[in-house]
Amino acid sequence: MNYKILVDADAIPAKIRDVIIRYSKRTEKPTLFVSNHFFKLSKHSFVEQVFVEKQIDQADNHIISLSSSGSLVITQDLLLAQQSLERGAKVLNQYGEEITLSKVKEKIAFRDFYSQMRDMSLDSNSNQKSYSTKDLEKFSNSLNNWKW
Secondary structure (H helix, E strand, O other): OOOOEEEEOOOOOOHHHHHHHHHHHHHOOOEEEEEOOOOOOOOEOOEEEEEOOOOOOHHHHHHHHHOOOOOEEEOOOHHHHHHHHHOOOEEEOOOOOEEOHHHHHHHHHHHHHHHHHHHOOOOOOOOOOOOOHHHHHHHHHHHHOOOO
């Protein structure tokens, strides 16, 4: 099957799965959820899931091998986003933000900078926030308004 939507199911909040499944059913966009652990998905002819070995980057490598121009990758993993973009795919993160190649490079540089700051103990604050209902709504709106 030629998947239009490739989901990094290990790297997104579980709340997003139902939104993606409803979108796939409504638009009839073939969707593949890729992960290295089991989770239950509702059955539908346009939705599939595949489980890969629990090795570093196995899920990412599988998604990259399937991504191409015309596909949408949903992930919060910056390196997966970059590699997918380089193969011509579009990328959407869990906050409904379309990630471009320039944005992903900026985000990787920012992440690396903060990692160095934490390593030097100059910044001990974590900037991780919990995934809110508002975040889910923004993601849902972005996906529903996606221009293919």
